[in-house]
Amino acid sequence: MTDRTRHLVAALTGLGLGLAALGPGLAPGFVLSYDMVFVPDPAFTRLTFGLTGVVPRHVPSDAFVTALAAVVPADAVQKLVLLAVFVMACTSAASLVPSPRLLPRLAAGVCYAWNPFVAERLLLGQWALLFGYAALPWVVAAAARTDEPGGGRRLVRSLLPAAIGGFAALAVSAMTALAVALVTAPGAGRYRAGLRVVAAAGVLSLPWLVPGALRPAGLPGDGTAVGLFAARADTPFGTLGSLLLLGGVWNGETVPSGYGAPVVATIWLVVVVVALAAYGRWCREPVWRRGAAVAAAAGFAVAALGAVAARVLEGVIDLWPGFAVLRDGQQFVAPLAVVVAVGLGVAADRAAEARWPGVAAAAVAAPVLLLPTLAWGAAGDLRSVRYPDDWARARQIIDGDPAPGDVLVLPWASYRSYPWNGGRRVLDPMPRYLHRRVVVDDAVTVGGTTVAPEDPRAVKLAPVARTGTPPAATLRDEGVRYVVVDAEPGANRPSGAATEVLRGPDLVVYRIDGAGGGVRDAVPVAPVVAAWVLTGLAVFWSIAASRTTLSFPLLGGIKPRRPHPRRRTP
Known part of the structure; x- marks a missing residue:
């Protein structure tokens, strides 16, 4: 069997895992869950490129989705992106196993694509982080x-999925790449490799790094929020044990149903320990x-910090707000997932060498059998829905109005639990749905504790918006043209002339007549355009100079280990 065939089988296996995991989420419509927000007919706006002054966590992933949606329906784009996560994860991990045998490679691929980390981050809606995670073995x-x-060219190509994912995905991948390069390169070459x-990580970060650095409010970094996003135990083995098992997400609502039961967790612990020992x-x-x-x-140390x-960690964030990316530490167990997956593949390879094919097959099936509730849309939690017709009519009215002015969204809260979305929590989609500047509450509340908002417009309007009945005159003076109430309409509406x-x-x-043009976007356009141009040139250089595509030359490069010849015994 050739390497190309092995890659193809691994990719098809990943596709099968993706189909099984998404289930009802593959129906027409959109899966809306926590941070996963896709909208119909997205458009390139100033928000897309981080020019509105909000923290550009959505850059460049929103631009990537918007570009694809120009040629493919937006709901199909979401499904393709989510399926690509499983295909890339299975293929990339399988390519690392130093064996020509298929089953050991599939054991690694299945383990890497189907585990608590993937399940919890998928339920949390962090598809952009998973997009980078899927390419981490490459x-x-x-x-x-x-x-x-x-x-350098190979490294840039391998980092492209993380670059699309944005700051968190690229932070995890860059840390992993730096550790591998410094440890692997010989002698003086370590400095050059580092x-x-x-x-490479710096130039791929420019699309979000530049608008983030040029925000008038600067980089946000609330060290007091460390405890809110710290890893938490979701198994009987405590926080550190949960992280070792690739779980431990901070949001208990995104733990898959049934995960962490003592018997299943113990078996999964045995699998992980065997995989690490084999590695x-x-x-x-x-x-x-x-x-x-x-x-x-x-990564494990950062995750546990x-x-x-x-x-x-609070002190580190106080020194430089950019270290706030470390608050959600559990995302940094991603390189541990690579080691566990490869270790399971190596263990399966040794079993195959010992002529125990049943053990190798069990290694392939174990991750799925031990986490069955990831299947069928995480036991039904991930389902496709359609936006109500009222939303389309609202967009037609607001975007068709030539008068200037921003949009304020009430109630004043960052997440919604729409009845038409089955009551599932989702980040308010209105900023992406409308093509105007939309002001929403971007403060995050966890367990009764609220992290301060980061959007300067939200900070300024919060005192009147949180009342639910902000004075129309005040909103008009602040450049608000429309107020959209997308939940609890009886308790929220502007007071006065609206x-x-x-x-x-x-x-x-x-509609509030007489509103001005709103507040001018404070992030200058020219540096952001230059950042995108430089990143685009780097990507073009990495692809064109190698005269390759992004497919198998990127996936391969690992020479399989040949089985040791066996001596015949008399």
Whole structure:
């Protein structure tokens, strides 16, 4: 069997896993869950590129989705992106297993694509983070060869999914790549390899780094919120044990149904420990072995930091707000997932060498059997819905109005539990749905504690907006043209001279005449355009110079280990 065939089988296996996991989410419509917000007919706006002054966490992932939606219906784009996560994850992890056998490779691929980390982040709606996670094994392989001729180009290509995912995905991938490059490169080459990793990650970060740095309000970094987003126990083995098992997400509502039961958790613990032991004992040929282990250890330490040393992390964030990305520490167990997956594949390979094919097959099936509630849309939690007709009429009215002015959304809360979405929580879609500047409450409340809002417009309007009946005169003076009430319409409406232009069962729209042009976007356009141009040139250089596509030359590059010849015994 050729490498190309092995990659194809792994990709098809990943596709099957994706179909099984998404289930009802593949029906026409959109899956809306926590941070996963897709809208019909998205448009390129100033928000898309982080020019409105909000923290550009959605850059460049929103631009990626909007570009695809120009040629494919937006709901189909969402399904393709989510399926791509499973396909890439299974294929990339399978390519790292140093064996020509198919079952060991599939064991690694299935483990990497179907585990508590993927399930919890999928339910949390963080598809952009998972997009980068899916390509992390390719990053490991490319980072190990960074010091070789063409190594920089390979590294940039491998980091592209993380670059699309944005700041969190790229932070995880860059940390992993740096650890692998520094440990793997020989002697003086370590300095050069490290610089190449930093340069590649830096240039791919420019689309979100530049608008973030140019925000008038600066980089937000609330060290007091460390405890809110720290890893939490979701198994009987405590926080550290849960992280070792690739779980431990901060949001208990996104833990898959049934996960963490003592018997199942114990079996999964045995699988993980066996995989780690197999990785340490038998995975010796690949040049990236030690580097990946160091990255996994470093990621585990970062993941545990908020839970075991919160004050240290708070102090680090106070030194530089950019370290706030470390608050949600559980996302940094991603490199540990690579090691566990490869270790399981290596263990399956040793079982196959010992002529125990049943053990190798069990290694392939174990992750799915131990986490069955990821199937069928996470046991029905991920279902496709359609936006109500009232939303389309509201967009037609608001976007068709030539008069300037912003949109304020009530009630004043960041997440919604719409009845038409089955009551599932989702970040308010209105800023992406409308093509005007939309002001929403971007404060996050966890367990009764609220993290301060970051959008300067939201901070300024919060005192009147949180009352539910903001004075129309005040909103007019602040440049608000429309008020959209997309939940609890009876308790929320502007007081004073506001004209109701749409009332439906799902939302109400009010117009405030005489509003000015709103507040000018404070992030300058020219530096952001330059950032996109530089990133685009780097991507073009990485692809064109190698005369390859992004497919198998990126996926391959790991020479399989041949089975050791067996001596015949007399």
